[in-house]
Amino acid sequence: MTTLVLSQLLNGVQYGVLLFLLAAGLTLVFGIMSFVNLTHGSLYMLGAYFGATxxxxxxxxxxxxxAAVGGCIIVGIILERTAVSRLYSRDHLDHVLVTFGLLLFFNEMAQIIWGTQPYFLPVPSWLDSTVNLFGITYxxxxxxxxxxxxxxxxxxxWLIHKTRLGMLIRAGSVNPQMIGALGINIKFLNALLFGxxxxxxxxxxxxxxxxxxVQSGMGxxxxxxxxxxxxxGGIGSVSGAFYAALVVGIVDTLGRAFLPMLLREVMxxxxxxxxxxxxxxxxxYVLMAVVLAIRPQGLFAGAKK
Structure with missing residues (x-):
């Protein structure tokens, strides 16, 4: 039983760090640029397709x-320059409507280019083995x-807290007008952040x-x-996204692994x-509702970014 618990905890951490990779970029764009970007899921899908191809x-x-990282950077910057940058001054409803339309566009484009059948990206041979962690094979x-x-x-x-770029990003999240007045190209900064x-x-x-x-709509x-x-985790907080992703990954994984076993005792x-x-x-979702009721700004919003 201990081995099963440890194995599922590691699976939860693994799921959590994948969620963090998505949440980190999305929370920066949402928290700093105040832009609701539903096409972030499409970039995740395109990364999988680019990598598999x-x-x-x-x-x-x-x-x-x-290929996945480079391709998504190019798509992201093109997307930001051609569509997203035109919406910064609009309200969040416009953000949702436009990016939802783009999400549907990317799903259809993926089916046209790669077909409707799922793609499969195999585990590389140099990682097709196991390691010993805490006495279990993983x-x-x-x-x-x-x-x-x-x-x-x-x-x-390191990027957010230890570099000049990070300083500008943090300053831009507080007062973008002042950053622009000081001669910083805020448009370039936004495109870079989106990338x-x-x-x-x-x-x-x-x-x-x-x-x-790997299939259309996976995002x-x-x-x-x-x-x-x-x-x-708190909108705009990278550290909050990391901790919250681990919490969500572990809760989801342990729930799926052990709830059926517990329910068998009573039904x-x-x-x-x-x-x-x-x-x-x-x-x-219950966890999110509890957090919103107790601390609407998020559990880790105190140490923003």
Whole structure:
């Protein structure tokens, strides 16, 4: 039983760091630029497709990562310059309507280019093994996702808190007019920030490729969960997104693993197997509702960014 609990905890952490890769970029764009970007899920999907296509042509997972991250940066910057930048002065409803339309466009475009059948990105051979963690064997690739997510978290913290660019980003989130008056190109800063968010989404997509099927529309479910992470962690807080992503990942994973087992003690096995996953899928939304009731600004909004 201990082995099962530890294994599921690691799965929860792995899911959490994938959520963080998405949430970090989205919370920066939402919290700093005050832009609701529903196309973030499409960038995640495109990262998976770019990575799978590159791997099928080169058989190199490292090149697949480069293609996913680079491709999403290009798409993100083009998207920001051609569409998003025109909406900064509009209200959030316009943001939602336009980016939802773009999300549908990218889903249809993916079906036209890659077809309706799922793509599969295999686990690279050099990670197709296991590692020993806390006395249990754990897939090397899932452990690599955890490491990649932690490195992204450290890199995001360094970028925001230890660099001049991060200083400008933090200042721009408080008073963008003053930053512009001081001669800083706020348009370039916004495009760069959007590109960073797109890069993290692409990295999340290509890392998720070997454990999920790559298909059109794969970004919507994870986008909803990512928005839950942002609400729990605090809008605009990268550190909050990290902690909240871990909490959501662990709660969701443990709920799906152990709720059916617990329910079998009080109801029929078939009913427990059906009710367990359904209740588990509700847990993160119940958690979000509790957080909104107790601390509407988010659990970790005190140390913003």
């Amino acid at each position: 590159a791997y099928n042509h080169t058989s190199s997972f490292l090149l697949a990562i480069v 897939p090397s690739y899932r452990f690599a996702i955890i490491v990649a997510g932690l490195l992204a978290a450290v890199g995001s913290y 960073v968010g797109a890069a993290l989404a692409g990295l999340a997509g290509v890392m998720a490729g070997p454990i999920l099927s 919507e479910p994870v986008l909803i969960t990512t928005l839950v992470v942002i609400v729990i 029929a096995r078939d009913l427990a197997n059906a009710a367990g996953p359904a209740i588990a899928s509700m847990l993160i």
